[in-house]
Amino acid sequence: MERNWAGNLTYTGRVVTPASVAEVQEVVVANPKVRALGSRHSFNDIADTGGVLVSLEALPPDLELAGAGDTGTDTDTVTVSAGTRYGVLAEALREHGLALPNLASLPHISVAGAIATGTHGSGDRNGSLSTAVAALELVGSDGELRRIRRGDPEFAGSVVALGTLGVVTRVTLDVRPEFAVRQDVYPRVPWTPVLADLEAVLASGYSVSLFTDWTGEHVGQVWIKSAGTTPPADLFGAAPATEQVHMIEDESAAATTAQLGVPGPWLDRLPHFRLGHKPSAGEELQSEYLVPRERAVEAIGLLRAARERIAPLLQISEIRSVAADELWLSGAYGHDAVALHFTWRLDPAGVGGLLPELEAALRPLGARPHWGKCFAATARELAPLYPQWAEFAALRRAADPQGRFGNAFTARVLG
Structure with missing residues (x-):
């Protein structure tokens, strides 16, 4: 049985480890309940399901640098497989003289899991790791691959999304020169x-x-x-x-x-x-x-x-x-x-x-x-704390009308 990093939770679902995005699409279409499983550093049941747990650790990193040179280099963004750990990505960026704006306390965590839960580092002028996201690619509930970019109407609701809109397969992040x-x-x-x-x-x-x-x-x-x-x-x-x-x-x-x-x-x-x-x-x-x-x-x-x-x-x-x-x-x-x-x-x-x-x-x-850690509040207490709560609920219904990406956690904390 799969357990989380701390050992306080045993996952109930069957873990699959697709080696390509096409395989992720097949898994999503074939199963009524699916959750993405990151580095297993969550302390609650946010990633669990009685259905299928999709680990992205076998997807190739496929690091892709791009941009117009606004950082002072010829690169403004990096696109990487969602299951890549931040420490591994950081080492790859260093080889190109590049850096991320910030990192969390642990470099062991996966990119997609961290941004989906609002994980952060520290600094008065530093946003959470999610604020570095420029675009996401995800497999939706219909199995189709979609790309959501900064500036799209649904972007602000799609980054810290608790895995409820689909299985994120690639992430594009802002970079800066190394420092x-x-x-x-x-x-x-x-x-x-x-x-x-x-x-x-x-x-x-x-x-x-x-x-x-x-x-x-x-x-x-x-x-x-x-x-x-x-x-x-x-x-x-x-x-x-x-x-x-x-x-x-x-x-x-x-x-x-x-x-x-x-x-x-x-x-x-x-x-x-x-x-x-x-x-x-x-x-x-x-x-x-x-x-x-x-x-x-x-x-x-x-x-x-x-x-x-x-x-x-x-x-x-x-x-x-x-x-x-x-x-x-x-x-x-x-x-x-x-x-x-x-x-x-x-x-x-x-x-x-x-x-x-x-x-x-x-x-x-x-x-x-923090969505990935232990807390007691349910949707009734949480809703008043988020001004866009109703808008997110509508986005979730439109993206996943069958509730394929829902689980006991989302029922409890999102309603």
Whole structure:
């Protein structure tokens, strides 16, 4: 039986691994229930089905560079197979002197799975990974191959689409010239000045992450990834670490990307973890909620107040910023957001019991869950958080009138 990366979920469907787009089309037409299966890094049943699970990992990468030179090179976009992992794509781009605008914490995840769920990195001016999408090719419920481009009427609803519109087979992404990044880690930064000027802290690098267990008077670590700027000599009195660290106590720092202020290629600094190493803790669950930027300090206060409930189940939390976008089901749709991430211990019952309480506190602030992680909200609670909810429902009905790409997850969270 196939299991997800964390081991908390066993997939119920039969897994097939087509080697061509034509084979994907055949699978879709031949089966009444189909879901695309990415790198299995989702912590909920978003990809599951009692029907057929389509893994795209056997499709050839078929890397294709194109563009008019607006990036300063002769390339503006890269098109790649949807099952390609970001770390593999990043290495291929480096050979051409190119880069993606941003990367998530883990380079292990697949391109299509990440964009379908609104996965993101960090940075005040960096949107989620989905905002780099210029076009998608997908197999629709009728088995036909369609291409949806930026600017098409249905594009804004088709990128972060939870796999409900079809099986994405190829993705076209914006690229830029390669760039260098340095990474500095500041341990034990006091909460009081951080909350007094959270805007400045989040703006102090190209990508910034705050790691905390919500207890005590200090943020455990602040990771600042700088590109073309100099990081602060100290952060409210906290000097940069002088040895490589992991954000989770007792985990090996060898798994984390290079720190200590040594500049290096973008793909070796923007993720938190190295491609060839175990990402995060491994045995874990994850949840994440994106709140409007202006409510972030309030949300952090609520979580600090709930620390006695959170801490026994928690390995580490991360706070990051995400720039606004216009993708209908994105956590940052319509406003800049701050993402509040939880890496839990592998305790499904304990985490499942706590999430309704956390969500009840955060939902009035506009908190939207990460679609691929653990959350308790259903369609009734979620619909008011997304202004284009009805438009997405109409798009889904038109694209998949038979409900071929629906499953228990979509019934629960989309209605």
